[in-house]
Amino acid sequence: MIQAISRQKTRRIQVRGLGLGGDEPIRVQSMTSTHTTDVNATMAQIRRLEEVGCELIRLSIPDQASVEAFAEIRSQTETPLIADIHFDYRLALAAMQVGADKIRINPGNIGGKDRALVVANEAALSGVPVRVGVNSGSVEQDILEKHGGPTADALVESAVRQIEFLSSIPGLQLVLSLKASDVWTAIQAYRGISKECDYPLHLGITEAGITLTGAVRSAVGIGTLLADGIGDTLRVSLTGDVVDEVKVAWEILRCLGLRQRGVTLISCPTCARTEVDLIPIAEKIDAELQNIVEPIKVAVMGCAVNGPGEAREADVGVACGKQEGLIFRKGEVVRKVPEGRIVEELLKEVHTFLKSK
Ligand code: SF4
Structure with a gap:
């Protein structure tokens, strides 16, 4: 007998043709593991992900050549594509120019607050949502010292700091993630941030491991949060075939009666x-x-x-x-x-x- 889960209300955002947050279904996403510059291999992986029900697909954009490949890939699929950017804010701007439907940045490594603001302002003007991904490795030094390490409270404080400076941008559609490889830390961090704001939450246990252990850790961590009513989209991270990430994600949602497919x-x-x-x-x-x-x-x-x-x-x-x-x-x-x-x-x-x- 499936217990109905009362989901915490979050803001609804729009990623290409797909609603996320609010009353929208919990969205399943994954990330390609190919070199983005290998357009054929990346497209082949995107097709396999689409076949098993992946609704948003993230691609790494480590350099300008990847931006150009991203433009080509963008023209070959209708699935919302997310550009994953680290270190160079210009790549985030370039990815938006070639049609990124959402970008994922970590304001802590994008070259300072000013550059994060440039990216966020452009995203707001272009209607492109931004996921701010906080994780154990991205927490600011002063917060780490205050909490004695990347604890759940430290992740929440870091996320709140990011929200404070980004939330003033009119029209910016934000999504947050607070990932940790330790399941309890992730659970407590997401529970904490869900009390602080109503931005849609992207759930995940980062670096969860190879397929079997990663699936179990993700099911326990993500499943616990979903049962609490927390979470608007999820990615199961596995050291393995990306298609398995999507299969595990759907199994978690099916088990909890949150979505049905297959x-x-x-x-x-x-x-x-x-x-x-x-x-x-x-x-x-x-x-x-x-x-x-x-x-x-x-x-x-x-x-x-x-x-x-x-x-x-x-x-x-x-x-x-x-x-x-x-x-x-x-x-x-x-x-x-x-x-x-x-x-x-x-x-x-x-x-x-x-x-x-
Ligand atoms: S495990 Fe299978 S074979 Fe054994 S009693 Fe249960 S249903 Fe029967």
Whole structure:
């Protein structure tokens, strides 16, 4: 049973054709890991991200050649693109000129307050939102000394300092992130900043690790905040395939009932009662259903203990027995099939179910 989450009210901003914050759905984003100057490789990655439901895509812009490549990439997709800028404020200005839909800066490393203000003023005039990304490595020295390190309170104080000098710019659309690799620090920092302002919050656990550990840390950190009603967009950071970042993000949102997209797969862990080779069956079904966008619940269960119950509750399911499986659709038994046909028959029922919707 999914508990309805009451989201904290934030300001709504516009990123190209996409609303973010306010009553908008929580947006899923990721970041390309290619060299932006390699337009073909970057576009190929953008297409893979789009296919799995990535709604905003960030690209690193480390130099002028990347700005030129960004202009070319901008012309090849309608997905909102975010330019990620560090150190050189002129790159932020150039990225906006070639169509960046949002920019991400860290005012602490953009060359001083004056240059951050130049960027923010131009962003406000161009209607381009700015994400101010505070993280453990960007907290100002005096704040670090006051708090004894990059604590959650230090991150919040640093973010508040940034907001104070940027919020005076008329029309500037701000988004904030306060990322830390330590899950508790990030949770406390986001909880803290959400009491201080109503700017939309971009959630993330930074440098979360390789796919398995990164997914777990992100699910715990981001999931806790979302359950608190905090957060308007999220990026799961993984040392791995960027497509997995988006899949994990959608899984977090699905688990909390905040958004629905694609397949929710229920499958049992197998045990001594299992009399089919269930793991490859579940893996094949999962792989075959990756491109489905419509929300659907599919159950793949190993035996009669919990199998029929879960399979009945799902939109389509299979409860296995001795080298066979009982296929269910919308709570009704459709037929019994031998083990070798379970994948094929279950997929057939999934497509029948989707057509009937
Ligand atoms: S559903 Fe059956 S096979 Fe699967 S874990 Fe439970 S008892 Fe074991």
